[in-house]
Amino acid sequence: FAPWDDATEKPLIRFRNVTKNFGDFTAIDDLTLDIYAKEFFALLGPSGCGKTTLMRMLAGFEKPTTGTIELDGKDIANVPPNQRAVNMMFQSYALFPHLSVYENIAFGLKRSDMDKADIPARVDEMLRLTRLQKFAKRKPHQISGGQRQRVALARSLAKAPKLLLLDEPLGALDKKLRHETQFELMDIQEKTGTTFVIVTHDQEEAMTVASRVAVMDAGVIVQVATPDRIYETPNSVYVADFIGEVNLIEGHAAVDNGVATISWAEGQPPITAKTDLTADTQCTYAVRPEKITITQHEPQDRPNKIKGAVLDIAYLGNISTYHVELPDGKVIKAQTANDRRIARRSFTWEDTVWLSWTDTAGVVLTA
Numbered sequence: 001f002a003p004w005d006d007a008t009e010k011p012l013i014r015f016r017n018v019t020k021n022f023g024d025f026t027a028i029d030d031l032t033l034d035i036y037a038k039e040f041f042a043l044l045g046p047s048g049c050g051k052t053t054l055m056r057m058l059a060g061f062e063k064p065t066t067g068t069i070e071l072d073g074k075d076i077a078n079v080p081p082n083q084r085a086v087n088m089m090f091q092s093y094a095l096f097p098h099l100s101v102y103e104n105i106a107f108g109l110k111r112s113d114m115d116k117a118d119i120p121a122r123v124d125e126m127l128r129l130t131r132l133q134k135f136a137k138r139k140p141h142q143i144s145g146g147q148r149q150r151v152a153l154a155r156s157l158a159k160a161p162k163l164l165l166l167d168e169p170l171g172a173l174d175k176k177l178r179h180e181t182q183f184e185l186m187d188i189q190e191k192t193g194t195t196f197v198i199v200t201h202d203q204e205e206a207m208t209v210a211s212r213v214a215v216m217d218a219g220v221i222v223q224v225a226t227p228d229r230i231y232e233t234p235n236s237v238y239v240a241d242f243i244g245e246v247n248l249i250e251g252h253a254a255v256d257n258g259v260a261t262i263s264w265a266e267g268q269p270p271i272t273a274k275t276d277l278t279a280d281t282q283c284t285y286a287v288r289p290e291k292i293t294i295t296q297h298e299p300q301d302r303p304n305k306i307k308g309a310v311l312d313i314a315y316l317g318n319i320s321t322y323h324v325e326l327p328d329g330k331v332i333k334a335q336t337a338n339d340r341r342i343a344r345r346s347f348t349w350e351d352t353v354w355l356s357w358t359d360t361a362g363v364v365l366t367a
């Protein structure tokens with residue numbers, strides 16, 4: 001299901017030229033963005049880039065200085081937080097310590113206009129959804145951190161909001177539990193069909209859970225796309241560098257008929273890369289380490305190949321990362337899969353090796 005590929009689909013949320021100033025500081029700068037119904041959308045960026053400010057404007061805790069935000073086609077500027085079909089789940093969960101899991105989930109429903117007789121069925125549904133039936137009678141301090149996180153989620157979803165905002169929801173969990181909970185979140189999002197917008201500074205998390213990711217920098221969205229497009233075709237050095245590992249090589253591209261020939265170092269052959277660029281330009285060539293093959297002998301039929309010496313090796317179980325030093329001192333990272341089923345020679349420090357890659361392995365960036 002990918003409504004964003006369908007121009008006829010109406011967005012659930014529309015930011016139009018939204019600017020948010022705090023005094024003379026601009027936290028959000030002329031931002032335009034559509035988020036569609038049923039999306040799991042991630043806002044990703046370094047601390048201070050404006051992620052939380054965007055969320056707070058959606059929730060109604062802040063108003064844009066200029067610009068409009070629409071929810072379901074209606075301007076929500078003057079709709080107070082409690083009258084928006086929006087709920088926000090905070091990192092601290094904010095569960096009531098003296099209430100049971102069941103009562104925590106029922107709390108918001110009792111204060112809503114839901115018929116009292118319908119509340120137990122709704123709470124049961126939420127307990128089932130978050131696999132908490134066995135814990136209904138326990139207090140928050142009698143359950144684990146992961147379970148508390150699920151109670152908070154159940155409570156946030158009980159009133160069936162159109163939009164759920166999750167601000168670093170897994171920040172308090174350790175790495176393993178965090179990974180498990182990411183899959184649970186995806187599962188629950190899919191089952192309920194609620195639009196989720198998650199704020200995170202963890203790029204792996206954003207790439208795992210989200211159907212689309214917006215990468216932010218200093219109050220603007222630099223790129224918004226599906227995780228694989230963000231990873232494979234970053235639109236700028238900022239995005240390429242922010243997401244995953246990358247080799248960044250500066251040079252000058254001579255462009256001819258969709259192919260860039262990049263001169264980048266004295267004494268090295270130019271890099272060949274397919275590109276959409278049409279004019280010669282200064283550029284940064286970005287290539288992921290796993291796109292680079294490392295071999296003992298000079299490879300044949302590879303458009304790009306360079307010789308170097310192994311400087312460092314990091315063994316990470318399923319993969320190994322090699323740092324290879326070129327004669328001019330520049331270091332290139334290459335990554336290989338450690339798959340025993342494939343007989344692969346491994347290399348050691350100071351081995352002379354060849355690095356090679358194809359003309360579609362990397363991207364030529366000018367921003």
Ligand code: ATP
Binds near residue numbers: 025027047048051052
């Ligand atoms: P983090 O990941 O650290 O939470 P963030 O991307 O969520 O960061 P925001 O909390 O949105 O960032 O803040 C964006 C910028 O706006 C920051 O520089 C912050 O200092 C500033 N800011 C946020 N709220 C206010 C406020 N009420 N008054 C003044 N400046 C603010």
